[in-house]
Amino acid sequence: xxxxxxxxxxxxxxxxxxxxxxxxxxxxxxxxxxxxxxxxxxxxxxxxxxxxxxxxxxxxxxxxxxxxxxxxxxxxxxxxxxxxxxxxxxxxxxxxxxxxxxxxxxxxxxxxxxxxxxxxxxxxxxxxxxxxxxxxxxxxxxxxxxxxxxxxxxxxxxxxxxxxxxxxxxxxxxxxxxxxxxxxxxxxxxxxxxxxxxxxxxxxxxxxxxxxxxxxxxxxxxxxxxxxxxxxxxxxxxxxxxxxxxxxxxxxxxxxxxxxxxxxxxxxxxxxxxxxxxxxxxxxxxxxxxxxxxxxxxxxxxxxxxxxxxxxxxxxx
Amino acid sequence: xxxxxxxxxxxxxxxxxxxxxxxxxxxxxxxxxxxxxxxxxxxxxxxxxxxxxxxxxxxxxxxxxxxxxxxxxxxxxxxxxxxxxxxxxxxxxxxxxxxxxxxxxxxxxxxxxxxxxxxxxxxxxxxxxxxxxxxxxxxxxxxxxxxxxxxxxxxxxxxxxxxxxxxxxxxxxxxxxxxxxxxxxxxxxxxxxxxxxxxxxxxxxxxxxxxxxxxxxxxxxx
Numbered sequence: 001x002x003x004x005x006x007x008x009x010x011x012x013x014x015x016x017x018x019x020x021x022x023x024x025x026x027x028x029x030x031x032x033x034x035x036x037x038x039x040x041x042x043x044x045x046x047x048x049x050x051x052x053x054x055x056x057x058x059x060x061x062x063x064x065x066x067x068x069x070x071x072x073x074x075x076x077x078x079x080x081x082x083x084x085x086x087x088x089x090x091x092x093x094x095x096x097x098x099x100x101x102x103x104x105x106x107x108x109x110x111x112x113x114x115x116x117x118x119x120x121x122x123x124x125x126x127x128x129x130x131x132x133x134x135x136x137x138x139x140x141x142x143x144x145x146x147x148x149x150x151x152x153x154x155x156x157x158x159x160x161x162x163x164x165x166x167x168x169x170x171x172x173x174x175x176x177x178x179x180x181x182x183x184x185x186x187x188x189x190x191x192x193x194x195x196x197x198x199x200x201x202x203x204x205x206x207x208x209x210x211x212x213x214x215x216x217x218x219x220x221x222x223x224x225x226x227x228x229x230x231x232x233x234x235x236x237x238x239x240x241x242x243x244x245x246x247x248x249x250x251x252x253x254x255x256x257x258x259x260x261x262x263x264x265x266x267x268x269x270x271x272x273x274x275x276x277x278x279x280x281x282x283x284x285x286x287x288x289x290x291x292x293x294x295x296x297x298x299x300x301x302x303x304x305x306x307x308x309x310x311x312x313x314x315x316x317x
Numbered sequence: 318x319x320x321x322x323x324x325x326x327x328x329x330x331x332x333x334x335x336x337x338x339x340x341x342x343x344x345x346x347x348x349x350x351x352x353x354x355x356x357x358x359x360x361x362x363x364x365x366x367x368x369x370x371x372x373x374x375x376x377x378x379x380x381x382x383x384x385x386x387x388x389x390x391x392x393x394x395x396x397x398x399x400x401x402x403x404x405x406x407x408x409x410x411x412x413x414x415x416x417x418x419x420x421x422x423x424x425x426x427x428x429x430x431x432x433x434x435x436x437x438x439x440x441x442x443x444x445x446x447x448x449x450x451x452x453x454x455x456x457x458x459x460x461x462x463x464x465x466x467x468x469x470x471x472x473x474x475x476x477x478x479x480x481x482x483x484x485x486x487x488x489x490x491x492x493x494x495x496x497x498x499x500x501x502x503x504x505x506x507x508x509x510x511x512x513x514x515x516x517x518x519x520x521x522x523x524x525x526x527x528x529x530x531x532x533x534x535x536x537x538x539x
Contacts (some may be wrong), residue, residue, distance in 0.1 A: 022467065068355075069355040070391070072355065073354065073355035073356060081485070081487065083355070083356070084354070085356075132330070135356055135359070178490075179490055180487075180488055180489065182487050184445045185485070254486075257486075269426075269430075269431075271431065271432075272431055272432075272433040272434075272483060272484075273427070273434075274423050274426060274427060275432070276423060277420070279356060279358060279359070279416070281356055282355055284351045285350060285351035286348045286349055286357055286358060286361070287348055287349070288351065290418045291416075291417070291418050291420070310377075
């Protein structure tokens with residue numbers, strides 16, 4: 001497989017590992033001072049410390065959204081429709097034991113155990129996260145490039161897309177058994193093969209120095225920073241390579257609102273709201289921060305715009 | 318006797334405004350002091366919009382309560398309608414000021430292009446017109462036309478309910494319930510009108526008064 005080489009940021013812009021760790025000391029100190037509930041929420045059940053080296057493609061200069069907001073404000077409809085539901089209703093979810101099946105148009109289909117994934121060399125990737133609902137965060141993910149995993153299963157020349165499938169466990173995921181049908185379960189997502197092979201695309205197994213909390217898609221999820229957040233499928237159990245464009249959950253639900261590509265694009269509005277700007281989360285109250293402009297490809301245009309050369313991104317939104 | 322009743326009704330009305338504005342005040346203080354969650358502007362906007370819809374629905378409950386249950390709360394309907402208007406105004410202000418940060422280009426694009434926003438603006442515009450003509454002077458001045466004007470509240474309720482349903486990515490039990498309540502309240506009006514028409518013909522033949530049991534209250538029919 002061809003190896004992509006991307007310009008590495010100057011070493012000065014990378015947070016030294018020790019500094020990164022000392023941030024956590026600061027948080028711990030705050031906790032010791034009796035601010036536990038305010039500064040650092042109790043670690044999610046089962047979440048453990050997770051070491052990672054700073055990734056070269058990480059946006060080290062961005063200030064991460066507070067951990068409390070990252071873990072207590074997100075969409076994960078398997079647990080409910082409210083943004084507080086994932087944190088409130090995911091305590092019973094069992095992220096272990098866990099395996100991911102990788103098959104389809106590959107030479108060497110494999111089943112990965114989560115422990116084997118956690119034992120891989122892991123990187124911290126601080127990425128912008130832009131939700132299709134026009135809010136955004138900066139999240140310090142921990143994970144590895146999806147391309148490394150795909151290289152091991154050896155995609156066939158005929159493979160054009162990578163399809164992902166989420167877990168179905170109505171007994172542990174109360175949102176999967178709601179009164180009204182929300183989405184068809186399992187949640188499914190997909191990328192074009194070249195998007196999946198892009199070095200920015202990662203499988204995340206942790207965030208903020210710990211294993212992935214249940215509410216954020218434990219134990220393993222997809223992160224594609226230049227696309228809207230709903231492309232980042234959570235609690236993945238299967239990855240399948242195929243030659244036909246796979247169905248994706250939100251696109252099936254409302255094709256005029258959620259495209260297959262779902263690249264962050266300030267020029268293409270959602271039918272019900274503008275995508276030109278976004279509300280950064282966790283900036284404190286009404287007057288903490290105002291809207292900020294949304295960047296094409298969420299600020300990753302220099303790295304990924306080439307994937308879409310010649311395409312009409314208004315049509316293929 | 319009568320004056321005491323009038324005075325107590327006035328006090329109840331005053332209390333209604335006072336209590337009615339509590340959710341807005343509480344939500345504002347929470348938001349200003351960062352106790353409204355991770356996305357305080359969005360929560361504040363939604364809270365205000367939802368209370369606007371709730372007061373609108375309450376104002377529409379007055380007539381069926383009187384006709385079906387014999388409970389006459391007509392003297393409080395204007396207060397409920399005005400609360401709906403004030404909440405709609407706060408909701409719109411929060412959207413323009415806090416959410417959009419007075420970004421008038423985005424506002425213009427929203428208002429001209431998006432049915433979701435257009436429905437909300439239509440509901441607000443109607444409520445504003447009704448609020449502006451809710452005083453005694455306007456009622457006397459507009460005469461019969463006042464009633465016709467204030468029937469537009471049904472259109473406002475339809476727009477507001479659809480606006481609410483569209484404000485989420487998927488259909489929710491909650492939005493569905495609000496929609497059903499609005500639909501039921503409108504269905505009651507249709508049924509009442511049909512019933513009156515049906516009654517009026519045989520009634521006039523018999524030389525009786527028309528179907529209007531509450532002629533004095535008709536000025537406030539809405």
